[in-house]
Amino acid sequence: MTGFSLSDLEATIRERAHSGDPESWTAKLYARGIDKAAQKLGEEAVETVIAAVKGDRQGLVSESADLLYHWLVVLGIAGVPLDEILAELERRTGRSGIAEKASRDGRG
Numbered sequence: 001m002t003g004f005s006l007s008d009l010e011a012t013i014r015e016r017a018h019s020g021d022p023e024s025w026t027a028k029l030y031a032r033g034i035d036k037a038a039q040k041l042g043e044e045a046v047e048t049v050i051a052a053v054k055g056d057r058q059g060l061v062s063e064s065a066d067l068l069y070h071w072l073v074v075l076g077i078a079g080v081p082l083d084e085i086l087a088e089l090e091r092r093t094g095r096s097g098i099a100e101k102a103s104r105d106g107r108g
C-alpha cells in the first residue's frame, strides 16, 4: 500500500494554490474561483462514471485521481478542510462516539 494520502494531496494543493506559479494548474483554478473549479469537478465525475460503465479499469483509476484532486480543490476554495469530511464519515460509522469517549477516559 502506498504511503501517499489525501491529506498529503490537500497539503500540496494548499501550498500550490497561492504559489503564484503560472504553470500551476492549482493556482489557475484558485484564481478562476469556485464556479470553474466546481465545473471541472463535475466533468471529472462524469468521466469517472463513463470509465466505470465502460469497464475501463485503467480509465477508472486515472479519472478517479482527477476527481479526487478536483474535489480537494473545490473543498479548499470553499474553506472546508478534508478533516471535516472525514469526521462526518466517521460519525456515520457510529465510531466517533467511541473515539470521543476513549479520549475522555484518557485512552484516546
Ligand SMILES: N=c1c2ncn([C@@H]3O[C@H](COP(=O)(O)OP(=O)(O)OP(=O)(O)O)[C@@H](O)[C@H]3O)c2ncn1[C@@H]1O[C@H](COP(=O)(O)O)[C@@H](O)[C@H]1O
Binding pocket: 012, 013, 016, 023, 024, 025, 026, 027, 065, 066, 069
Ligand atoms: N493531481 C493533480 C491533478 N490531476 C489532474 N490535474 C490537472 O487537471 C487538469 C484538467 O485536465 P483536463 O484534461 O480535464 O482539462 P483541460 O482540458 O486541460 O482544461 P480545460 O480546457 O477543461 O480548462 C489538467 O491540467 C491536469 O494536469 C492535476 N493537477 C495537479 N495535481 C496535483 O497537484 C500538484 C500541484 O500541481 P500544480 O498546481 O499544477 O503545480 C501536482 O503535483 C499533483 O500532485
